[in-house]
Amino acid sequence: MATGFTDFDVLLLDIEGTVCPISFVKDVLFPYAVNALPKLLEEKWDDAELAQYRNAFPEEYRDDRAAFEAHFRDLVARDVKVSYLKALQGYIWKAGYASGEIKAPLFPDVAPFMKEVHASGRKIMIYSSGSVPAQKLLFGHTNAQPSDLQPLILDWFDTVNAGLKVNVASYEAILASYPEVAPGRWLFLSDNLQEVEAARGAGMQSVPVVRPGNAPLPDEHPLAKVAVDQFKLASS
Ligand SMILES: CSCCC(=O)C(=O)COP(=O)(O)O
Numbered sequence: 001m002a003t004g005f006t007d008f009d010v011l012l013l014d015i016e017g018t019v020c021p022i023s024f025v026k027d028v029l030f031p032y033a034v035n036a037l038p039k040l041l042e043e044k045w046d047d048a049e050l051a052q053y054r055n056a057f058p059e060e061y062r063d064d065r066a067a068f069e070a071h072f073r074d075l076v077a078r079d080v081k082v083s084y085l086k087a088l089q090g091y092i093w094k095a096g097y098a099s100g101e102i103k104a105p106l107f108p109d110v111a112p113f114m115k116e117v118h119a120s121g122r123k124i125m126i127y128s129s130g131s132v133p134a135q136k137l138l139f140g141h142t143n144a145q146p147s148d149l150q151p152l153i154l155d156w157f158d159t160v161n162a163g164l165k166v167n168v169a170s171y172e173a174i175l176a177s178y179p180e181v182a183p184g185r186w187l188f189l190s191d192n193l194q195e196v197e198a199a200r201g202a203g204m205q206s207v208p209v210v211r212p213g214n215a216p217l218p219d220e221h222p223l224a225k226v227a228v229d230q231f232k233l234a235s236s
């Protein structure tokens with residue numbers, strides 16, 4: 001990332017492909033949930049605890065365990081960012097984080113950068129397709145020191161409280177939560193060009209990040225020229 005991105009009041013961060021590798025989500029988080037699902041359904045299918053997640057699934061899957069499991073697996077395989085899947089994944093990941101089996105491998109520049117932004121009095125918020133509870137688990141169990149970075153984060157947005165990340169209206173909804181901050185004072189970082197374009201459409205500053213394991217940005221895309229490959233925002 002080029003230096004000089006100091007001119008913002010709110011830093012809005014994507015998660016997968018921005019603060020941690022895509023492989024952590026695809027090869028660790030997603031398989032953990034898929035593997036844990038059969039036992040969970042076996043033990044808790046009729047529990048009130050599971051009901052809120054089960055009842056959020058489309059009607060045709062709610063009362064049929066095999067169909068429910070097959071639908072879950074299919075959504076995960078296709079990486080569908082639908083809220084009812086994300087809510088259940090977050091619920092399942094809780095045990096993995098609690099036992100220490102899951103720990104979020106943040107890119108090495110992330111925690112120092114977040115600490116610097118926070119110390120300077122600016123706000124840090126998260127916007128991910130992962131559910132807000134899942135976001136909190138991830139930032140609560142990182143490889144950084146200290147491991148729990150939640151105290152640095154002021155607010156959390158997902159597909160439920162903001163909307164899909166490729167829609168301009170979702171960024172407008174986030175902006176509406178903080179009317180005292182002008183759109184141009186926000187900086188959104190993401191690996192996804194459609195998300196960067198949507199944030200820009202709402203008036204935020206936004207640039208794509210380049211990270212190990214991310215798909216290369218198309219050279220011909222105008223945003224590729226402003227892409228950043230590490231957080232150096234606060235270095236003056
Ligand atoms: C909140 S951790 C799980 C990440 C996840 O499920 C996901 O879909 C990541 O999408 P993002 O919007 O962070 O790229």
Ligand SMILES: [Mg+2]
Nearest residue numbers: 014016017191
């Ligand atoms: Mg992402």
